[in-house]
Amino acid sequence: MSRLPVMTSKRVLTSSNSENSQFMAPAEKKMRREQDAHKPQAAATVIGHRQAPAAATRAPLSASTRTAGAATVAIGPSRGVSKRPIASAAPRGAAVAKPSAATKTVGVGGSRRKPWDLKGKVTDMEDKIRTYQTKARSANEEMETLKGSLSHNQNRMSQLEKEVEQQKSQIRKYETQLEALSQVRQELEKVSSDKNLLQKELSNLEQKYKVVETLRDSQETELQTLKMKLSVQESTMTRLQNTLRDREEEVHSLKETVAEQKEELHAGEMERRRLHNTIQELKGNIRVFCRVRPLVDGGFSKHIQLPASDDKSIVLAKTEESHTGKTGDTHKNYNFSFDRVFGPKASQQEIFDEISLLVQSALDGYNVCVFAYGQTGSGKTYTMEGEEYDDTRGVIPRAVQQVFKAGQKLATQGWEFTFTASFVEIYNETLRDLLYTGKASKRPEHEIRKMSNNEVTVTNLTYEKVYTEDQVQGLIALAKQNRSTAQTSQNDRSSRSHSVFQLHIEGVNAGRDVTCKSTLCLVDLAGSERMVKSQSQGDRFKEMTAINSSLSNLGIVITSLANKESHIPYRNSKLTYLLQGCLGGNSKTLMFVNISPELDSFGETLNSLRFASKVNDCVIGTASSNKK
């Protein structure tokens, strides 16, 4: 059986084995050893046929198998055999030994027999046949062994194939795992780059942490300091809390005292008002102050004498030349006394000090009226309004200031005051609103009305709520402006008109359920000079008549009040009608008589002093407060 697959298989295995000997399975190794064990045998067989050692060495197991096969099936020529066909040497097809002999003849050169030694040759052939038979047997045995080995190898191969398959599947698994691992590696790389970033971040954070630690250390130090301070302050606070408790107790008792004192104060205030008004009444509800204006050049007027010993008298002295010349000049003194006489050096403050008590009465609920009477240029406006600088401010701004201050002071006793101002001019028995700000062409007309509660009001008049002195100062300026506008059309009109500033005061003491209401009237009268009848005509005559009428009517009203007459002719002039509420039993009246120091005003001064003296002699009935 000469079959090449064994050889092919062997070659494959050999090759495979040589390449993968280190990975050879134990069974495979065993098989290899068995194959190796057969090799020398085969080689020996070939050597026995006098094959060249090199060929024997080179000849693989298949070669010897082929040789053995040839010997079994058709003993063919070996390489060393001559090209002479064996078949021709064998006369009978069955004689297997003959070609062998021929082979020996050719192959065994050392023991050649004589051509005639046929017997020897036969013997040789027989030996050879025996040898070949032996070889064939051993070849058969070997073949059987090889078959077994082959089957073993086939099993082994199938096993190996299985193993290969297993390995392949294992490899596939490994590949899958490898793929998974490559993904893992990618992830790992990503993680690694992330890690680098994080490490950088970490190092940044570590640096920051160090900074923060440093900061924390310093802050801890600071904290310690603060804690110490806190503990000091806590102890201070405890001390202060104790003190506070003591103080609170003190405050509580003080509050009680304050409440008691408030009660006392209120009672005292009431008492003060009562006494104050008693004094005012004792002084007279109508008083007259005389004020002498300084000379323009600051000189001295000889005809006006103010006795140094007393501030209530004034002497008007006149020296009259003798008409005959036979007798000396005659001196005539006119003595007057008033509640107070102010010389030319008296300041605005001194003047106000004297009337401030009267202004206080207005807050106590009494109507108060202050007039300035005198000839033109005698200082009425200066006395009432004054000038804008502090020292030269007149009665109106000072009175308002005092009223506001006193109102604030009384607020601590629960009083709440509202002040309303109006400023009106009476010219030729016509009323004109001095706080009017509209168009001149639309100036309204005004009427004086007496309300059912006996209060007097003027229709269409501006009644301005005032809260500050500055505001009042603004109203005075506005009034001046309105008067000067009128003056441009009628020369020196202000001298021939009365201006009446009224401050309506309303007070409420809700806690004690007390209210009070009063009016403070500050009046700058028209010039009181008498015109020579022959010189006055037309409008001037009309003006003069109106002025004379209202001023003389003022005198009549005052006299009527003093005489307690049943009818008081208030309605005879706009001035007395307007001032009705401020004149009479329920009011306190002060008249300034302003006189000019010039000698040529002597007559007018005398007239003024006489008029004032008449007023001064009046004692108007006891005033009563408008308090409810």
Ligand SMILES: Nc1ncnc2c1ncn2[C@@H]1O[C@H](COP(=O)(O)OP(=O)(O)OP(=O)(O)O)[C@@H](O)[C@H]1O
């Ligand atoms: N006591 C005084 N001290 C200084 N100057 C005064 C004093 N009295 C008046 N004057 C000044 O005399 C001038 C005339 O005064 P004022 O205008 O007050 O008079 P009047 O009586 O109001 O006049 P009229 O009736 O024209 O209004 C003004 O320039 C004023 O500044």
